[in-house]
Amino acid sequence: MEQSELIKLLRGVKAGEIPEEDAAAALRAAVFPEASALPYADIDYHRALRKGAPEVIFGEGKTACQILGILSEMTGRGVKNIMATRLSPEKAEFLAARTRLTYYAEARIGVCEKTERELSGNIVVAAAGTSDIAVCEEAAVAAETLGSRVTRVYDVGVAGIHRLFRRLDELMAARVVVAVAGMEGALASVIGGLVSVPVIAVPTSVGYGANFGGLSALLSMLNSCASGVSVVNIDNGFGAGYLAHMINKNG
Amino acid sequence: MEQSELIKLLRGVKAGEIPEEDAAAALRAAVFPEASALPYADIDYHRALRKGAPEVIFGEGKTACQILGILSEMTGRGVKNIMATRLSPEKAEFLAARTRLTYYAEARIGVCEKTERELSGNIVVAAAGTSDIAVCEEAAVAAETLGSRVTRVYDVGVAGIHRLFRRLDELMAARVVVAVAGMEGALASVIGGLVSVPVIAVPTSVGYGANFGGLSALLSMLNSCASGVSVVNIDNGFGAGYLAHMINKNG
Amino acid sequence: MEQSELIKLLRGVKAGEIPEEDAAAALRAAVFPEASALPYADIDYHRALRKGAPEVIFGEGKTACQILGILSEMTGRGVKNIMATRLSPEKAEFLAARTRLTYYAEARIGVCEKTERELSGNIVVAAAGTSDIAVCEEAAVAAETLGSRVTRVYDVGVAGIHRLFRRLDELMAARVVVAVAGMEGALASVIGGLVSVPVIAVPTSVGYGANFGGLSALLSMLNSCASGVSVVNIDNGFGAGYLAHMINKNG
Amino acid sequence: MEQSELIKLLRGVKAGEIPEEDAAAALRAAVFPEASALPYADIDYHRALRKGAPEVIFGEGKTACQILGILSEMTGRGVKNIMATRLSPEKAEFLAARTRLTYYAEARIGVCEKTERELSGNIVVAAAGTSDIAVCEEAAVAAETLGSRVTRVYDVGVAGIHRLFRRLDELMAARVVVAVAGMEGALASVIGGLVSVPVIAVPTSVGYGANFGGLSALLSMLNSCASGVSVVNIDNGFGAGYLAHMINKNG
Amino acid sequence: MEQSELIKLLRGVKAGEIPEEDAAAALRAAVFPEASALPYADIDYHRALRKGAPEVIFGEGKTACQILGILSEMTGRGVKNIMATRLSPEKAEFLAARTRLTYYAEARIGVCEKTERELSGNIVVAAAGTSDIAVCEEAAVAAETLGSRVTRVYDVGVAGIHRLFRRLDELMAARVVVAVAGMEGALASVIGGLVSVPVIAVPTSVGYGANFGGLSALLSMLNSCASGVSVVNIDNGFGAGYLAHMINKNG
Amino acid sequence: MEQSELIKLLRGVKAGEIPEEDAAAALRAAVFPEASALPYADIDYHRALRKGAPEVIFGEGKTACQILGILSEMTGRGVKNIMATRLSPEKAEFLAARTRLTYYAEARIGVCEKTERELSGNIVVAAAGTSDIAVCEEAAVAAETLGSRVTRVYDVGVAGIHRLFRRLDELMAARVVVAVAGMEGALASVIGGLVSVPVIAVPTSVGYGANFGGLSALLSMLNSCASGVSVVNIDNGFGAGYLAHMINKNG
Amino acid sequence: MEQSELIKLLRGVKAGEIPEEDAAAALRAAVFPEASALPYADIDYHRALRKGAPEVIFGEGKTACQILGILSEMTGRGVKNIMATRLSPEKAEFLAARTRLTYYAEARIGVCEKTERELSGNIVVAAAGTSDIAVCEEAAVAAETLGSRVTRVYDVGVAGIHRLFRRLDELMAARVVVAVAGMEGALASVIGGLVSVPVIAVPTSVGYGANFGGLSALLSMLNSCASGVSVVNIDNGFGAGYLAHMINKNG
Amino acid sequence: MEQSELIKLLRGVKAGEIPEEDAAAALRAAVFPEASALPYADIDYHRALRKGAPEVIFGEGKTACQILGILSEMTGRGVKNIMATRLSPEKAEFLAARTRLTYYAEARIGVCEKTERELSGNIVVAAAGTSDIAVCEEAAVAAETLGSRVTRVYDVGVAGIHRLFRRLDELMAARVVVAVAGMEGALASVIGGLVSVPVIAVPTSVGYGANFGGLSALLSMLNSCASGVSVVNIDNGFGAGYLAHMINKNG
Numbered sequence A, B, C, D, E, F, G, H: 001m002e003q004s005e006l007i008k009l010l011r012g013v014k015a016g017e018i019p020e021e022d023a024a025a026a027l028r029a030a031v032f033p034e035a036s037a038l039p040y041a042d043i044d045y046h047r048a049l050r051k052g053a054p055e056v057i058f059g060e061g062k063t064a065c066q067i068l069g070i071l072s073e074m075t076g077r078g079v080k081n082i083m084a085t086r087l088s089p090e091k092a093e094f095l096a097a098r099t100r101l102t103y104y105a106e107a108r109i110g111v112c113e114k115t116e117r118e119l120s121g122n123i124v125v126a127a128a129g130t131s132d133i134a135v136c137e138e139a140a141v142a143a144e145t146l147g148s149r150v151t152r153v154y155d156v157g158v159a160g161i162h163r164l165f166r167r168l169d170e171l172m173a174a175r176v177v178v179a180v181a182g183m184e185g186a187l188a189s190v191i192g193g194l195v196s197v198p199v200i201a202v203p204t205s206v207g208y209g210a211n212f213g214g215l216s217a218l219l220s221m222l223n224s225c226a227s228g229v230s231v232v233n234i235d236n237g238f239g240a241g242y243l244a245h246m247i248n249k250n251g
Helices: A003-014 A020-031 A047-051 A064-076 A089-096 A130-146 A168-172 A187-194 A209-222 A237-250 B003-014 B020-031 B047-051 B064-076 B089-096 B130-146 B168-172 B187-194 B209-222 B237-250 C003-014 C020-031 C047-051 C064-076 C089-096 C130-146 C168-172 C187-194 C209-222 C237-250 D003-014 D020-031 D047-051 D064-076 D089-096 D130-146 D168-172 D187-194 D209-222 D237-250 E003-014 E020-031 E047-051 E064-076 E089-096 E130-146 E168-172 E187-194 E209-222 E237-250 F003-014 F020-031 F047-051 F064-076 F089-096 F130-146 F168-172 F187-194 F209-222 F237-250 G003-014 G020-031 G047-051 G064-076 G089-096 G130-146 G168-172 G187-194 G209-222 G237-250 H003-014 H020-031 H047-051 H064-076 H089-096 H130-146 H168-172 H187-194 H209-222 H237-250
Strands: A082-085 A101-104 A109-112 A120-127 A148-153 A176-181 A199-203 A229-231 B082-085 B101-104 B109-112 B120-127 B148-153 B176-181 B199-203 B229-231 C082-085 C101-104 C109-112 C120-127 C148-153 C176-181 C199-203 C229-231 D082-085 D101-104 D109-112 D120-127 D148-153 D176-181 D199-203 D229-231 E082-085 E101-104 E109-112 E120-127 E148-153 E176-181 E199-203 E229-231 F082-085 F101-104 F109-112 F120-127 F148-153 F176-181 F199-203 F229-231 G082-085 G101-104 G109-112 G120-127 G148-153 G176-181 G199-203 G229-231 H082-085 H101-104 H109-112 H120-127 H148-153 H176-181 H199-203 H229-231
Touching: A003 A020, A003 D003, A003 D020, A020 D003, A064 A082, A064 A089, A064 A109, A082 A130, A089 A101, A089 A109, A109 A130, A120 A130, A120 A168, A120 A237, A130 A148, A130 A176, A130 A237, A148 A168, A148 A237, A168 A187, A176 A187, A176 A237, A187 A199, A187 A209, A187 A229, A199 A209, A199 A237, A209 A229, A209 C209, A209 F209, A209 H209, A229 B229, A229 B237, A237 B229, A237 B237, B003 B020, B003 F003, B003 F020, B020 F003, B064 B082, B064 B089, B064 B109, B082 B130, B089 B101, B089 B109, B109 B130, B120 B130, B120 B168, B120 B237, B130 B148, B130 B176, B130 B237, B148 B168, B148 B237, B168 B187, B176 B187, B176 B237, B187 B199, B187 B209, B187 B229, B199 B209, B199 B237, B209 B229, B209 C209, B209 D209, B209 H209, C003 C020, C003 G003, C003 G020, C020 G003, C064 C082, C064 C089, C064 C109, C082 C130, C089 C101, C089 C109, C109 C130, C120 C130, C120 C168, C120 C237, C130 C148, C130 C176, C130 C237, C148 C168, C148 C237, C168 C187, C176 C187, C176 C237, C187 C199, C187 C209, C187 C229, C199 C209, C199 C237, C209 C229, C209 E209, C229 D229, C229 D237, C237 D229, C237 D237, D003 D020, D064 D082, D064 D089, D064 D109, D082 D130, D089 D101, D089 D109, D109 D130, D120 D130, D120 D168, D120 D237, D130 D148, D130 D176, D130 D237, D148 D168, D148 D237, D168 D187, D176 D187, D176 D237, D187 D199, D187 D209, D187 D229, D199 D209, D199 D237, D209 D229, D209 E209, D209 G209, E003 E020, E003 H003, E003 H020, E020 H003, E064 E082, E064 E089, E064 E109, E082 E130, E089 E101, E089 E109, E109 E130, E120 E130, E120 E168, E120 E237, E130 E148, E130 E176, E130 E237, E148 E168, E148 E237, E168 E187, E176 E187, E176 E237, E187 E199, E187 E209, E187 E229, E199 E209, E199 E237, E209 E229, E209 F209, E229 G229, E229 G237, E237 G229, E237 G237, F003 F020, F064 F082, F064 F089, F064 F109, F082 F130, F089 F101, F089 F109, F109 F130, F120 F130, F120 F168, F120 F237, F130 F148, F130 F176, F130 F237, F148 F168, F148 F237, F168 F187, F176 F187, F176 F237, F187 F199, F187 F209, F187 F229, F199 F209, F199 F237, F209 F229, F209 G209, F229 H237, F237 H229, F237 H237, G003 G020, G064 G082, G064 G089, G064 G109, G082 G130, G089 G101, G089 G109, G109 G130, G120 G130, G120 G168, G120 G237, G130 G148, G130 G176, G130 G237, G148 G168, G148 G237, G168 G187, G176 G187, G176 G237, G187 G199, G187 G209, G187 G229, G199 G209, G199 G237, G209 G229, G209 H209, H003 H020, H064 H082, H064 H089, H064 H109, H082 H130, H089 H101, H089 H109, H109 H130, H120 H130, H120 H168, H120 H237, H130 H148, H130 H176, H130 H237, H148 H168, H148 H237, H168 H187, H176 H187, H176 H237, H187 H199, H187 H209, H187 H229, H199 H209, H199 H237, H209 H229
Parallel strands: A120 A148, A120 A176, A176 A199, A199 A229, B120 B148, B120 B176, B176 B199, B199 B229, C120 C148, C120 C176, C176 C199, C199 C229, D120 D148, D120 D176, D176 D199, D199 D229, E120 E148, E120 E176, E176 E199, E199 E229, F120 F148, F120 F176, F176 F199, F199 F229, G120 G148, G120 G176, G176 G199, G199 G229, H120 H148, H120 H176, H176 H199, H199 H229
Antiparallel strands: A082 A109, A101 A109, B082 B109, B101 B109, C082 C109, C101 C109, D082 D109, D101 D109, E082 E109, E101 E109, F082 F109, F101 F109, F229 H229, G082 G109, G101 G109, H082 H109, H101 H109
16 A cells, blocks of 8 residues: 555545545555465465465465365456466366366476466576476476466586587577576586576486485585576476566566 | 678688688687686686676685786776675785775675766665675675666564565565575565565575574575575675676666 | 471381381382383373373374373373374274274374363464464364463465464464474564564474475574574474473463 | 554544644554664664563674664663673673673673663573583573573583482472583483473583584484473574573563 | 414425415415305305304395395304394295294394303393384394393483483493483483493484484484493494493403 | 688688588587487487497486487487486386397396497406495496496405405406495495505495485595595496496506 | 481481481482582582592683682592593693693693502504594593503504504404594494404594595494494594493403 | 415425525515504505505694604605695795705695606696686696696686687597586586596585585585596595596506
């Protein structure tokens, strides 16, 4: 509630047009929007205004029934393009039978009440190896669902660096790059040294031995010597896709 | 070298206008630019083209003499606004006596051959506590040197969260936010939940006990539930400022 | 055995009213209460006197038969409201068929020989997300079984902080708050900055990637800048509920 | 601002007694209290109302001048008993020459504008070894400054457990116990098994080798089998003393 | 081969009583005993002489067939009392059908060609909780198989320390104590402060959350303030039992 | 493309023998070889030239279908001796039904289009224990497939060090040694002190408790006091075998 | 106080020979021996009876004055051979001027009121490298002060293993071996495989890089494959020497 | 001692040409070479035979006097080219005044009794950044002292990857490459993907924040996807140089 709206409200009170109790309620509501009716979730309906995208449901650790409850409440209020991430095929099947759900199996993302929209801008999602593709797809599908155009550049790890150079044109055309890699995570640094746009690095838990569940790639990416590189959590494809969309839509 | 330039070059060879040896040199040079003459550093002059900013000198681990050598070579080629980060007051004093250096003591950044330029856009740099200000200044000075306008919002940690809310207007006006915090690092999550622009989180090593040199804030920030948050290395104010400038200039 | 009781006993010996052997036995028993007859457990019957609550059985790592044996011995001596925590549904079913057991499935707590009692005081148990509710319920059921009144405030994580503010009245009415959160664990700090009562922080293992099984939330909570916050082990809902009851009953 | 105050304010507007602009300012101020004039600190004056104690200054990482600035502003508004913790003797000397400061050298706490007050309740602060006393004193002085009575029980580590038992009466009389220990940190568990009141465990960084700066005691205390034990950060005597006071004053 | 035997051998060569080739073989054999015929294992038959006990088979990571092969070769050479540790019930069943195997299910130890022998000395094996008993039994059965008398003192953790004191007489009668505990591992320190004999501490992986698979107990035990305490690997009951036997048989 | 080839190409252009467009393509192709047609993999065909061995497929994290696709494309281009590592028996069976695959079960390596070749040089692969043999076989089969002769020296751990000495002759005859060990990893140091050739140490995840998935052996090997020892990742038998072949073939 | 003494005391009360108050005091004293008069230390005088050696003062973290106070109180009660460990040369000089102190500089141990006694048994203290000798000397001097004979076997690390074998006779003659090593810590395993007596392993913080302050040697020693090896804290020479003496005196 | 020598010796005994006692001594000496006379060091004179290079003195943790003692004993026996590593300028100055020492300041290596020798083969030592040069020099000087030719390729980190490509010819001409990098350590992977010879990766402790003293580079290098890469300890330039020489001299 802006200063102007506040004074307008108060003038309404003064003029007797707005009862005091109503004004008090309006003021309180501006700070405290109505709560969800679900006992186990408090859906953030103001988020679409505040963040530019509806709330996203993290599917892991919630039962299919809980997710269904949240989806139903949200669709009941007319929300579109609701993403549920980390959604297993079993939960997706359960939900698809009860809601209008589009399921992206490799990305493990379900989109409820998906609408067509034109994609704009250009995000490159780059994968070091074949095993990193699932995380890449999570990033790509999330960004596409939010309205960004995505170019996939996969299997361009630094152990055969000419493969990356072969696709330099695509990299150079990006407004923002998502670089996904496990093991030693060097892809983010090499790309960060080549492009002039932000690079979002996603460490993956792919690997074995002393990669310690993605820690090696995480530390490698945090210590990147290249400027313009930042990092999200291990395997957090969604977070990278969401942030990439934020940067892309402003570009 | 674009495809068109390449064909033009080859046509020049065919027409006898360009000697073969010259063409070969030109082709090789396009891939291998001339090396620096310094034995201990190979300055990346193509970087200004490639990354949109001249190379930055990481001052820690280099002697004042080595930095002077690099600065001299770069200024000798007409490079302006060369930043040297992590520059101790002693090294700054040494360099200021021998080069045209502007030194920002709190940020520990020296700028050589600084030129006036108009600042544009809007980056908010937010600090959780008084002790985080040095890292904030590194971010702010770096972004300002690169050409971005910066708003400082300091001492707004979550333990007294109304202090943050008092400055919501400033936060809401940002194109990108740099959130700097040590200890539990919660500032990034709270800001990330409030704004609709990218948040670059910088963990600091401020604290004691189980903060393990910034690890607690780093992990906290990587695990942020808020969307649109990414993380740079502990105490890496420069990296955050650089990335914020990249995002800001595109906005 | 207090000093006065000791002198009284000795006077009895002097007066010949108490045989020496009996006095010796009484003295020894005061220090060494009779042991349990079970080979695999030594039940702490003095605990109800010493700690104000009967011994609690940690169900993980004990077979259903061992738990049954302990419950039988304790109920045989008339102990009421015996809690068994970390009790799987299978073990609960086995025990419910053989004892008078009330089972709280979400909390994974069984209460044997549960008696009605009036609940008093006010503990708020707050959850950052839906996935943290199991740990919250362990805390809430434990505290209720011990005799405390509990208010549940769920899904109020800091990524949408207005949800927390909407429930400020409930938080402000607490004598002690249990704050349960995984991921970045910022909830404890934010609540700790708002209320004037002790906050018991419970990190949960909810999350993925660099949360390292709850380590990120644990470190975050230990490094909280807010005063009045202390921490229990990862996922230790019972410990938090027990301690909250201790503080609540004294309030 | 309560609902009743809000309606009263609105009625004043309606009656023309309160100008709209004033009302708007009052409403805004209720949420956004006036900021501090210091560039590097935003003092939390509402804290005394909200938390029951004035803001405490963490002296590490602030210059003596910054601390002086904060103290001056606070004392200028009439705040009493302002604690500055982690205060080196050098900073204390500087401040004592310029403010009315009482300095507790072993606790490294300075109290500005200290007033006499009657101490109430009973907190026991127990130390495992002689080397843990500095952290104990930080806890004890903090609690005493806030108004609690403190009993010191030092050098009662579990390697000679009869020393602890010799002081059982003092332990048993506590409303809350602060147990301070480095090395293996077993003191908290043993005390937690003996008393029926909350135990706040403080791991210290005292030790060598595989204690890893207090990590061993921290983990040991977090894993305590005794009920009613919670943990604060390594060496965080102040946090323990503050929390102990909170629990004690309610008892 | 002692110096005297060596000279005797050489005199035999000189006297022509021992062919040179035989002497060379004997000398080589003294240093290089004959190898096992198994491709996957090189059994250490000299161990009984060198270490006072036959080689022990670590059953984890070996197939039942491999263990059978090793047992067969050893029993074929008349070795008795061969222990196989970490032996699953399935492997034990397989082996018991093919060899003379006595299986201790709780200790997960199988003894092949077990002979009766008189047990001597006195080792106390103490467990903090019921869940630690499996590791205790591994220690106890190993020590008994090697010939030591063992007293079991179970469920005497420090959270109810009178239970430990009730069994002080048994503890005091030990020549060596094995203290087994998970969680905070304080049992080793408390026992170490009470007895005058060596204490072998065994951390167990029992627990959850920040016990990190036994790390908390391990660090706690390594940092024990009590003298005379040493530590073996997490869950290494066998190692503790073996070492306890070594110390006990010398006592 | 060497300088001479480049000038030759340009002369062809000048002479009108080579069309400009063809020359441009040839120049571009020299830097960017043709890409694979698979969407999920970009096979590195230049690798055989560059590294002396065809690309190796890391089988973990790829589906059997993806591996089949890669094998088919490679065999379609006439590549021989293609290794697929970390290949489960199930995937191997699937592939063997569709390609000419030789499967080494213990090494979990499949070799597609295997050709006979003479083995040369001498690599010793040494295992500390029976449980380390699977990793050894991965190293040995990889080196043999690449063309090196391998001597296996198994079960020679340092706890019975005469077993190692019995096989000194074999060790001394090696051109390079691969030392594989879990637990304390001391084998690499002891061998490194005995031989005058490079020792490649492979830590294995064999063990339990404080071996932390191979970390203890890894750290031990990295800290080896013996000269000439280097380390590869935990359980990375293939990497060790490949490197050993590189060194062996040059020797 | 034994059962017989207790009955005797009670009979004295009955006979009127012992006043009740005296008896009560005697009983209490049996459990609670008289406390030290020092405010900062509670000396454990019962320790000589209980543990067979007087209390040892850990000098690190205590001021020279505090140590002097403790020494004075102990010598005032006639205690002999009081060890102060981790004693810097400066503190030793201070104390030597005020007490009868023998200082062992390399071991950093001071012995107050040292008496001559005959050394018995045989402990071998073995060092892997020259840099480990300070820790070895701490072990050796501690054991000698307690009455054990010690044989020093230094610089016998496994990188040149014949040096260890050259001293096998000395090792074989030991009743207990203390094996001190940094870096990879393999010495303990190799010795443990050779001797039939207990081996106490002491990891040292000697080294650099990935030895992480002794962690590599600690983990290596905990994971030793050899039987009969246990471990004390990093650099804890005193603890090893004390325990070795315990085992040696019983042998 | 080979089989043939052994039989020859025994024949000499048989023939009466060699006294039995002498033969016994010879046999013993073959296994146990004469020990050094220094109390604190046991110099490994057989090493030159066994390893192809004289023993190297690790200078850290030894006093200048101890190093002098070792050097004197070794030069007294005619040993040449004795390296002392991690030698501070102060110790070097002390030694240079007393021995014939050549000191390489940047490498911190002193060579005693250095002789001229022809360098052969070709080792490339590559540094990612200017700050890594000290570790590079340690590797390079060590390899040169042992007899290898070394090419230095410095400041070619992956953030400006064309700098590396500019020096491809030098890299391609190597028999073995030492790749030295801190921060994210990606240099080893990129080089490993380009060359067909062994790459020895040296992580350095250069950096800050989450590089944790070189851990990030270490993990990155261990997880390298490129074949033919192995790793030595953090900052262990000497170890890399020594191993590179071993591989180079065989090539």
